[in-house]
Amino acid sequence: MTQRFTPPEVKGWCPGLFAPMQAKDGWLVRVRPPLGRITAAQAVFLAQIAEREGNGLICLTNRASLQLRGFSHNNALRFPELAVLAGLGMANPEHEKRLALLVSPLAGCDRSCAPDTLECAAALRMALCHADTLSVLPDKFGFAVDGGGLFTVGLLKADITLQANGAGLWSVVCGNQKSKAAPIQTIVELAVKLAQAFTAIPEGKRPARYPATGKMLFQAIHQPYYPAEVTSAAVPDPALLAGSIGSALYALNAPLGILTSTMLRSCAHHARNGDGILRLTPWHSIILHGMPYAPHVADMVDTSTNPILRVSACMGNAGCAQAEGATQALAKTLAHSLGAGESLHVSGCSKGCAHPAKASWTVVADQNGYGLIHNGTTSGPVMRFFPDDTAVEDYFIGTKPQERIMNGRV
Incomplete structure (x- = not known):
C-alpha cells in the first residue's frame, strides 16, 4: 500500500512560561529550567503544583x-x-522567550565534558537576555x-549550537556549517549575530533551518564558515539513558516522556542524598549525581536493556484534540515486539511532534485507523x-521484524 497522510492543520503555538496552551486535557504550562537543571526543592514545588492545579501529569520534552x-x-x-518566585523562569517575559x-x-560532573561548558552556557544565556532584537525569533528557534563527553558532541540539536573544540575554544554550528574555533566570548557574540541575521530574513523567505540556513546566515554577517560534521544520531546509546552511567551518575528514564507528580517527588528525594540537582535531558531521562547507591523510582526505567528506551509517542487523543487515536498504551505494548536495535514511534497524527526523525517503525493514527511506516517519519x-x-x-x-518488512513489499 502506498499512501501518505494529509498533514493536520497547525494550530496554537509553542508554549512557554508566559504562553500557556490549551490541550484536550486542559491548559498546559511549560518550564525551561535554567541550564536544564532543577533543585530537589524546585522538583517538589512542581510536583505540588501539578497535583494541586493540574492533573498530576508532567511531560519531559525533547x-x-x-x-x-x-x-x-x-x-x-x-x-x-x-514559577518565577521558585527560580524557574525570568520575570521579564521577553527575556524568558x-x-x-x-x-x-x-x-x-562528567570529566570528559568540556570543563568550561557551564561557563559558556552562562555567557550565552546572559547575552540572549540582553539581545532585545531576538524577541521576534520564532517560538521554536x-x-x-x-x-x-559521555553525551558525545553532535547529539544536542538546535538551530544554533556552540560546540566545544578543546583547549578552551568553541565553534558555532548552524545547519551544516560552522565557524572557526575561538574563545567563548567571541563565539557567544557570533551566535547572537547569526540569530539577529535570521530575524532580518523576511518570514516567507526563510529556508528550512537544516541545512541551508547556516550558509545563508554566515554570509549575511560576512563571517568565514566551514563544513560541519553533523551526526544523524537522534538519541544516545540506551546505556546512557537509564541506570548507572558513570561514577556516582544515575539516569532514571520517564517512559515516553511522561512523569507523574509522585515520580518527580521521588526523584527529588533521591537527589537530596546526592548533590541535590536533577539534570534534565532531551531524551526523557533525569540524571542524579552523588548518591552512594543506585536510585529506584516506581514506574521509571532504571535499566538500559528495557525496550521502551527505543520508543517514543505523543499524548494521543487522551491529551491532544488533533490526535485521531490512542498512542501511549499501544506504544508500551508494541515495545516488547521490537527487534534488537529497532526503534518505534507512535503518533496520534502525521505531525510527529514527539519524534520528527525517522524510526525503524512508525505507527500513525488517522480517522480510519493506523498506518505502519518502515524506516521513515x-x-x-x-x-x-x-x-x-x-x-x-x-x-x-504475530510477526517477526523481517516478516514485517517482507509483508510490506507484497
Whole structure:
C-alpha cells in the first residue's frame, strides 16, 4: 500500500512560561529550567503544583523542558508568577522567550565534558537576555551549548549550537556549517549575530533551518564558515539513558516522556542524598549525581536493556484534540515486539511532534485507523494499514521484524 497522510492543520503555538496552551486535557504550562537543571526543592514545588492545579501529569520534552498538564485557564495564567518566585523562569517575559537553550546534561560532573561548558552556557544565556532584537525569533528557534563527553558532541540539536573544540575554544554550528574555533566570548557574540541575521530574513523567505540556513546566515554577517560534521544520531546509546552511567551518575528514564507528580517527588528525594540537582535531558531521562547507591523510582526505567528506551509517542487523543487515536498504551505494548536495535514511534497524527526523525517503525493514527511506516517519519509512505489499535498489536505480536518488512513489499 502506498499512501501518505494529509498533514493536520497547525494550530496554537509553542508554549512557554508566559504562553500557556490549551490541550484536550486542559491548559498546559511549560518550564525551561535554567541550564536544564532543577533543585530537589524546585522538583517538589512542581510536583505540588501539578497535583494541586493540574492533573498530576508532567511531560519531559525533547527540549529538556517540563510541561505540566490539565490546568484551568486561570491556574495557567497564575503559574508564571509562582514559577518565577521558585527560580524557574525570568520575570521579564521577553527575556524568558529568548531562552530556549539546551546544555550538555552532564556539564560539571562528567570529566570528559568540556570543563568550561557551564561557563559558556552562562555567557550565552546572559547575552540572549540582553539581545532585545531576538524577541521576534520564532517560538521554536533554539540554541544549544554542547560540551561533548559521555553525551558525545553532535547529539544536542538546535538551530544554533556552540560546540566545544578543546583547549578552551568553541565553534558555532548552524545547519551544516560552522565557524572557526575561538574563545567563548567571541563565539557567544557570533551566535547572537547569526540569530539577529535570521530575524532580518523576511518570514516567507526563510529556508528550512537544516541545512541551508547556516550558509545563508554566515554570509549575511560576512563571517568565514566551514563544513560541519553533523551526526544523524537522534538519541544516545540506551546505556546512557537509564541506570548507572558513570561514577556516582544515575539516569532514571520517564517512559515516553511522561512523569507523574509522585515520580518527580521521588526523584527529588533521591537527589537530596546526592548533590541535590536533577539534570534534565532531551531524551526523557533525569540524571542524579552523588548518591552512594543506585536510585529506584516506581514506574521509571532504571535499566538500559528495557525496550521502551527505543520508543517514543505523543499524548494521543487522551491529551491532544488533533490526535485521531490512542498512542501511549499501544506504544508500551508494541515495545516488547521490537527487534534488537529497532526503534518505534507512535503518533496520534502525521505531525510527529514527539519524534520528527525517522524510526525503524512508525505507527500513525488517522480517522480510519493506523498506518505502519518502515524506516521513515510520520510523513513517509504507508506500507500497511490497520482498522484499529488491536489489529496493530496483533500484527506486531504475530510477526517477526523481517516478516514485517517482507509483508510490506507484497
